[in-house]
């Protein structure tokens with residue numbers, strides 16, 4: 226697979242490429258990949274894949290001000306790992322009469338908290354938030370996983386914003402000067418919980434999943450204007466979470482060795498930073514890049530972020546799919 230000729234400022238494609246080349250547990254199957262693309266081409270008809278992602282305002286706080294920008298940073302600082310222990314039911318919340326789980330429950334819980342008067346957009350408040358308050362915010366049936374890590378991440382967001390950015394995430398966005406790539410890199414530089422970087426055979430491998438999705442979420446929330454205006458969104462890669470590999474495997478685009486398949490299908494944990502986990506995430510990034518290139522060859526200009534959205538929403542109807550891999554991590 227030839228390295229894409231354009232520069233790779235994020236370092237995600239270039240650092241994951243050797244992982245894919247040397248993979249022993251995960252393979253990308255070109256034929257099923259092209260079959261999936263053909264399916265999408267039929268579905269898209271003759272017009273380009275419209276960016277049909279919406280922002281679901283019913284679950285996301287939005288007042289168009291800097292408060293929303295800070296709230297978005299918190300949303301993506303806590304946007305990880307919503308699945309339950311083997312055999313346990315998922316954490317859920319009830320919001321406006323709906324029972325929600327996963328990402329939707331996280332977003333709605335943070336919206337509910339603002340509606341109940343908690344100033345989650347205030348850096349000072351976040352920097353000293355306590356476990357009782359975080360538990361109250363995420364109250365529901367069963368417990369949200371990794372709640373101590375969520376507390377830590379929320380405090381870190383508040384503290385870093387206060388110490389370096391006058392308490393405003395909008396200052397960080399202004400420093401990025403309209404570049405999605407620069408904003409993702411600034412997030413990884415200043416907010417340690419966003420520094421989603423691993424080591425594979427002594428080499429650095431960058432995924433930067435929450436840093437990148439935070440930029441994409443700002444873009445969606447603000448409709449590509451104001452703090453959501455970026456000129457290089459096409460430089461973002463897919464966001465290596467746990468749902469995309471599940472969907473790609475369902476379409477046989479990703480294939481696991483029998484040994485790895487056995488573990489994933491029996492919900493056996495893959496250790497964070499293990500070769501298996503890194504190979505799954507790297508193959509996810511590159512499968513999306515190869516889909517992007519194939520569609521481009523066929524005359525469809527679509528970004529990795531748009532491909533990501535399509536796959537992620539397919540993963541929201543995952544009945545009939547084999548399980549997604551389980552890695553307890555704050556990175557996705």
Ligand SMILES: Nc1nc2c(c(CN[C@H]3C=C[C@H](O)[C@@H]3O)cn2[C@@H]2O[C@H](COP(=O)(O)O)[C@@H](O)[C@H]2O)c(=O)[nH]1
Nearest residue numbers: 278279304305306307327328329464466467468537557
């Ligand atoms: N690759 C990718 N991963 C994404 C998202 C989203 C939600 N974003 C969209 C939602 C509305 C707007 O349109 C946003 O764009 C959440 N996740 C990840 O999935 C996992 C949660 O899954 P479940 O357990 O089923 O809720 C978890 O790792 C979470 O971090 C995405 O878009 N892409």
